[in-house]
Amino acid sequence: MSSLSATVATDAAVAPVGPRAFTQADADRLNAIYDQVPAAEMLHRLLTGELAGQVSVVSSFGTESSVLLHMLAAADPTAPVLFVDTLRLFPETLRYRDQLVRLLGLTGVHTLEPEPVALAAADPKYLLWSYDPDACCAVRKVAPLARGLEGVTAWVSGRKAFQSSTRSHLPLFEIADGRLKINPLARWTKADLDAYMDRYNLPRHPLEADGYLSIGCMPCTTPVKPGEDPRAGRWRGWDKTECGIHLPGLDKPEDEPVF
Numbered sequence: 001m002s003s004l005s006a007t008v009a010t011d012a013a014v015a016p017v018g019p020r021a022f023t024q025a026d027a028d029r030l031n032a033i034y035d036q037v038p039a040a041e042m043l044h045r046l047l048t049g050e051l052a053g054q055v056s057v058v059s060s061f062g063t064e065s066s067v068l069l070h071m072l073a074a075a076d077p078t079a080p081v082l083f084v085d086t087l088r089l090f091p092e093t094l095r096y097r098d099q100l101v102r103l104l105g106l107t108g109v110h111t112l113e114p115e116p117v118a119l120a121a122a123d124p125k126y127l128l129w130s131y132d133p134d135a136c137c138a139v140r141k142v143a144p145l146a147r148g149l150e151g152v153t154a155w156v157s158g159r160k161a162f163q164s165s166t167r168s169h170l171p172l173f174e175i176a177d178g179r180l181k182i183n184p185l186a187r188w189t190k191a192d193l194d195a196y197m198d199r200y201n202l203p204r205h206p207l208e209a210d211g212y213l214s215i216g217c218m219p220c221t222t223p224v225k226p227g228e229d230p231r232a233g234r235w236r237g238w239d240k241t242e243c244g245i246h247l248p249g250l251d252k253p254e255d256e257p258v259f
């Protein structure tokens, strides 16, 4: 494999290369290269440099999604953005998605939905969330995203270390299921995000003012109380902290279990 440090460092001067597999050595090298590079510049260099045309962004269009999407729009508004509509989302989230798409001029947003036959078999009464949320997330969220990521070798997530104890050691770059996973906002604080949104006058998710600091599906999201982790309102009462898209298994075909 050619030296990633040499090609990424000179970014726009290097012609994009075709899709390829990434290794932990790539992630380690990129972590060293971008250790002190601001998130917006990092994203711009990656999307217009060696990784041009290879990177997809995964967005929930949730509480803080506007920050990453604003940076993306500045770098490449045509870049693919994958959004999973579980068909249990808040209508406010769908309206917020449409608002940000228009405002930021994003032209590559793809909405992924559960496969109808698989969904009808797994969740015929729309109550799967109430007795097996892992299975519900698998069919409504993980499988659609796995389909959307087929052929994708590098993707960007909006995760932040401060969101929960399980994300406290989040690196800028990591390898997951053989893909390069990029977390430009890993070290950002809530104050950083608020300052960025204020600076660029970005609209807030309509539910944030009601205490929803991390927003997923309607049945599994509650407002967060003062002093709680921002994600404490997700799957409240369950021993579950992630929907599964950030756990191993996105490389598996849809008919194989992901949990």
Ligand code: SF4
Pocket: 086, 088, 128, 129, 132, 133, 134, 136, 137, 138, 140, 141, 216, 217, 218, 219, 220, 243
């Ligand atoms: S967050 Fe809840 S409703 Fe949404 S897919 Fe997961 S278990 Fe189902």
